[in-house]
Amino acid sequence: MLLIIRTAILYAVTMVSMRVMGKRQIGQLQPFELVVILIISEMATMGVQSNGTPLLNSLLPIITITVLQIAIALINLKSESFRLLVCGKPSFVIRNGEILEEQMRRLRLNTNDLLEQLRAKGYFNVAEVEFALMETNGQLSVMPRADKRPVQPADLALQIQHETPALTLIIDGKVQEKHLQNLGHDQHWLQKKLAAYSISSPADVFFMSIDNLGHIFCQLKSRGNGSPAPIREGAQTAPAGSGHGCTPAQANHS
């Protein structure tokens, strides 16, 4: 019983600590951030495994490390030289299409590692790469040659409308009021929309979103017999090969 309670406390404290330290901790780890994660997990494990040591022996180090981590992050924000000291700086491994062998040796990066990282970025041919930069978190950033990069609308002189992310309207039956207000709509508008799909209540909806062109994606909750086909209003095409998706008229008919 004690073990369960101690584990729960340490889990909660570690989660809060990770949350306080910010999204970067979970995403792209710098070396000092990786150290923090390792130490905190070790401290939490010690507290769980050994009943004979007080919980404070784990909690205080976790709090200390969290404070230190945030302090270092704040100093990093203000001081470029400190950032250089703590994080280092990114290094080119391919520049102007040329593999920098000396730089790779300095980074202790072998050719196989480089090829592997390039493939992970979608580049199976080194000849297609103009620049490759080894970031401070160990990730490789790649810029392809101009004639090998994906075509963009600007290349074809296309006039493209400004786009914004789709806004969620309903998640798991719960209406996202703020998003509804941002769109300039209200519950009445939403009810009308749902009624057009023969849906009586937002509580029946698993997910509903609207994009900047007014195209709606709506999926009802499954009732134990597989996920129902989503409703797509306004979109000209359904996903290729999905076999799913229907218009509101089809949804009404079903």
Added chain:
Amino acid sequence: MRLGYNARLSLGLIVITVLTLAFCWQTSVYIEKTADNLAVYLTEVRGAVQAEDWPAADRSLQQGLTGWQQARPFWLGLLNHQDVINIDLALHSLAAFAQEQRTDEVFNQLSLLDYYLKLAVESDKVNLSNLF
């Protein structure tokens, strides 16, 4: 004057640091104080046993045990449980030997208790040997 996010965060960090350090200092002071209190009763027990005044020794011992029972839950939360168990064992042995009026064993246990109390206090101090 409304402070920026980073300024508030920095202030929050300073406050947490100060509170944590104050808490740590306070717990050290508490451990030392309760250890000293117990040591006082143990000194009284030693004196009473030397004078072969067993009832007085028993009274002082009971007072020491009462004080220890009050401090024990806090010690368990602050120190290694093994340290607390050692003191428990030594105190109970002392009480048993005092009841049987076995002078030599009582003095042995008193020395052991002094050592355990000193160890508990010293292990919590900030010094080079504890750091390394």
